[in-house]
Amino acid sequence: MRNEQQASVNDQTAVVLLADIAQASRLWGWSRIVRGPRALEGIPGLLFSKVLGSGFEGGFGLRPSPSRQGVFALFESFHAAQDFIDHSPLFHAYQERSQEFCWATLKTFSCRGSWDGMSFQANTEPPIQGPVAALTRASIKFSKAHAFWRHAPPSQTSLEGAKGCQLAVGLGEAPFFRQATFSLWDGLADMNAYARTGAHLEAIQAAQQHGYFSESMFARFVPLRVHGQWQGKHYE
Template identity: 30%
Template sequence: MFIFVAMTDNQEIVSLTFFEYPKWNRWWAFNQMQLAMAPLQQTSGLKFYKLMGTGGGFGFSLRPDLKTYALLLVWKSGAFAKNYTESEIYQRFNQQCKSNFTYWMHCIQAHGSWNGVQPFTVKEVKAEGPVMVITRARVKFHKILRFLSFVPKSSRSAEAADGLLYTKGIGEWPAIEQATFSYWQSQQKMEAFAYQSDHREIIQKVKKEGWYKEELFARFIPASLPESDTDR
C-alpha cells in the first residue's frame, strides 16, 4: 500500500521533475542548464535547486540521455510549492517538453552535503510505505577511472534488485558530479539491496580508497502536495 504524507503550508517539500523533450528541442533543453539559472534564482520560496542531465542506461550510466533532464527543487514550504505548475520556471520547460512527471517528497533522513550545504530539512517521520533515495557524490579527479570501472557492476546489481520501482542517474557533470534517484516499494527492500554483497563491496571500496571529495545521502517518503489556490 502506498502511503502519502500530506504536507501543510509551512512544511518544507522537495520536488523532482523529469522533463522529456522531442528531438527538435533537445539543444534548447541542454542550453537551459545555464540559461535557466536566473529564472530559478528569482522563483519565490526556493531554498535549493539543481537542473541536471540524466543517464541513458539503467540507474547510473555514463551514456547521457539527451532527451531527459531533471529539475530538483527544495521549497521552503508547501505554500510556495503548491503553485509550482503555475510558476514561470515550470512553464518555461513544460511548453517545450513532450512530457514530464514530478515526484513530491518529504525528507526523513539526510547526511553529507551538496556543494557545501545540506539542502534538506529532516522531518522525523517513519517510512511505512514506499521510499525514495537520492545519493550524490563529487568524485576526486584522480579517482575517476577507478570509479568508472565499477559503474557496470553497480548498474547490474541495481537492475536485479527486488522492490526497485524506478531509478535514474542524474548529475551536473558527467563522471565527476553524479547522483542517482531511486524509488522503492519499501525501506526494507531498499536496505536489503544496500546491504547485499555486490553493493556493499562497492561502498566499502569507496570508503577505504577515498573516491569522493563530497557526498550526500538522503531518504524521502512520498508527499501529497497541498491544494493550489486554483483548486479551491
C-alpha cells in the same frame, strides 16, 4: 501516487522533475542545463536547486542522454513547492516540451552529508509502510574517477533490477565527476536491502576505503505525490 501522510505547511519540501525533451525542443533543454540553477532564479520560497543531465536512456553509463534531464528543487515549505508545480512557467515549459514527464514532491526523513554545502532538514518520520525515495549524489575526485567507474556499473545494474525498485534514474551536474541517482521504492525494507547488500555495498565500501569523493550525500524521503510518466510507466 499519493501518500496518506499530510504535508506540514512550514516544512521544507523537495520537488524532483524528470523530463525527456522532445526532439524539436532539445536546444531549449540543453540551454537549461547550461544555465543551471540560474534557470530557477527568483522562484518564491526556493532554497536550493540543481538542473541535471542524465545518462543515455535515463541510465547510469558514461554516455550522456541527448534528451533526458532532471531538476531538483528544495523549497522552504510545501506551499511554496506546490506553487512551483501549479504556477511556475519553467515547470510548465518542461511539461509542454517533453515526450515523457514525471514529478515528485518529497519530505526528507534522513540526510547524511551535503550537496554544495547544503544538507537537507529531516522533518518527517520514516514510514512504517508505503513508498520511499532516495537521492544519492557525489563529487568524485579527479584522481579517483577511473577507480570509481570500475565499481559503478555492477552497482547500477543491480539497482535497475532490485526487488521493490519502481524507478531509478542516473543524473549528474557534470560528466564523470558530479553524479547523482534518484530512485523510488515500494518500501523502506526493499531500499535497505539493496543498500546493504551485493554490488552496491561493495561500491560504498570501496568509496569509503579509498576516498573517492570530495563531497557526498545520501538523502531519504517520503513521497507526498508522484505523478506522470517515465520510461513507459505511469505514476499517480
